[in-house]
Amino acid sequence: MQSLSGHLQSVTALRWSGEGLIYSGSQDRTIKVWRPSDGALCRTLQGHGHWVNSLALNTDYAIRTGASDPKKLMQTVPEHINNELERKAAAMERYTAAKEQAGGVERMVSGSDDFTLFLWTPESNKKPVCRMTGHQQLVNDVKFSPDTRTIASASFDKSIKLWNGINGKIFATLRGHVSGVYQIAWSADSRLLVSGSKDSTLKVWSVADRGLLIDLPGHADEVYTVDWSPDGHRVVSGGKDKVLKV
Template structure:
């Protein structure tokens, strides 16, 4: 009896937990953890079990709710039985934190018409903007002053994209032409690239871990085609034809495939050596408006990270970018999410299957924009139903809804550390959400 007593009290004060990664892989067998253990103690345990020499920050989730209190407090509040094994998901966090956002730090004037497109350079030092005044402007973010005004377009600049090595900037216009620019001088690199018959709807570069220095990018157009261009040859090398209506969005994936979403309700997957159609992703009942990749942040930034390190050769850049991509992707396939006019979203693993992983429902109006957080943990969606919804980035499961806007929500954007989500609406406001509210304070469906 004397031997049994400590075990009984130990069982009462402990809870059986299973630590799993976001893909559901367990970190060893189930273990008893003290009920007074909180995120700090769990962080120490995970770092120890993973044999991390450098202690990394982690956040923890139970049923998609972030654990911010000791286990005992969570169990009591949610009336969870201690007799069952508690599954706790550990998620690596960014080792850096962005500065708090509580005011407008600068208003950069210059364009004489509406700003229609914006893009940060991969190293975060410059900003490019495209406008209805037909110009592209480059801005120095350290001094918050204009660097160059790039002239040459004859119509509104609708789309803009940096190459992941930072050496090129490409803009697409309402007239259907594309122009490549040198970000160091603001000068055009050759004549406009012509081929599209209607306006440009999207631009995406080939990832630098697949090819360095960057040469190829893909453009999508209202004319129903996507085109692959080579900036060194200064011409279109492949035309991706097959959609029966406008191509609304395009992404060049880390596995080397191109994804195009269209008003014909389909998403097509293309290989990029000959432009052959690999598969078609079907399921949406109306226009596909937006596509996003789970690896998008590392694809866009290539070898550049928060340390600000610069690279001396394309080979070094390619190697570092590949390491970042593989670390981000882990053992799971690249995921794609699509948002549609049919009010729904689909989560896909296109490399694995033509069938969706899950269908995501809940919006009451068309889904205008979908976006993965940089760490791949979350998917955010913006809708004309005036809400922003948050979903689990691995399973597609609904997490929370945020209803602060009083007009349609057009666009969303994540901070580099995945801790802040920004939404922009027709109501002329921007709303900022902090990750500590995800899964806890958000209104549920």
């Protein structure tokens, strides 16, 4: 077991990179890039003025689903992939395609208590691609869409914001929650977004229409976490009332 030391305060967010690196966000306001093979600290990314709460990669979905075809996610092994080498090749193809959407690099977005997001190319560069402003309170969660084109952010300002995944420019604000938004999750086809809020509700949003699609009440207290089923037909949520809703 390795111990990677370098942060000066609590570690609050982690991501494995498809390039074999680990990215860590901390209350010390920094993001660190680690090489787990030897425990080396490769670089430190600075820019946020307060705690780093959340990290997301444009390759997250490709890494998570591996060689699976989204249309066949309910199958244990896709029919067209029948051996380990083909599975690995297909997984690498999907990962490479995700990177090519962003010019051939892995991109990372970070969300902070300083109300901002930063877009990075952390594998090779200390400097951010851009600083993304618009939220009026701390940013709780950030997520790249599976197709890598859009970044969604959730904030205690009761809103969800949508940003261009390449240049970081904001293009929509989704409003409807009456209290802070804790977490968001994308559907596999990148068309829908679900959010969980302090107001005890979940909401499903249409990205194309940039508006509320379905309001899902049911929890008796704050909703802390949400996720989509792989087939995109259901969502699951959990929160302060100690209950999961499906």
